[in-house]
Amino acid sequence: GRLIESLSAEHERWTTQIASIGTQENCLRGDVLVASAFVSYIGAFDGNTRVSLVNRHWTPDLAERSIQFTRNKSPIQLLAHEAAVAKWNQEGLPSDEVSAGNAAIVLNSKRWPLMIDPQQQGIEW
Numbered sequence: 001g002r003l004i005e006s007l008s009a010e011h012e013r014w015t016t017q018i019a020s021i022g023t024q025e026n027c028l029r030g031d032v033l034v035a036s037a038f039v040s041y042i043g044a045f046d047g048n049t050r051v052s053l054v055n056r057h058w059t060p061d062l063a064e065r066s067i068q069f070t071r072n073k074s075p076i077q078l079l080a081h082e083a084a085v086a087k088w089n090q091e092g093l094p095s096d097e098v099s100a101g102n103a104a105i106v107l108n109s110k111r112w113p114l115m116i117d118p119q120q121q122g123i124e125w
Helices: 002-044 047-064 075-079 082-090 097-107
Strands: none
Touching: 002 047, 002 075, 002 097, 047 097, 075 097, 082 097
């Protein structure tokens, strides 16, 4: 009896998990487009321009083309887990969005990326 009850509870969790994975799979192309555009192009811009590019240009363009993407995640969240960002902050990286974005770009680039770092906080990190 207890085994059946335990498996019944797991069935509900698995059903929810499968639906979540299906949603993630449907959004994968759009998420990869946003993340790769962020890594490739955003480093040269300040914080306001970055937000504008993502929210006013890139994601509306994806929606217009019917390319699904995860709407409640920023490019930084697509590129790094919260634990990684917290570790960067513990290592001395400032906790602002531009610094976290710069770190995500650096750690997801194969070559030296172009970055705006006027206070050299990223270099120190």
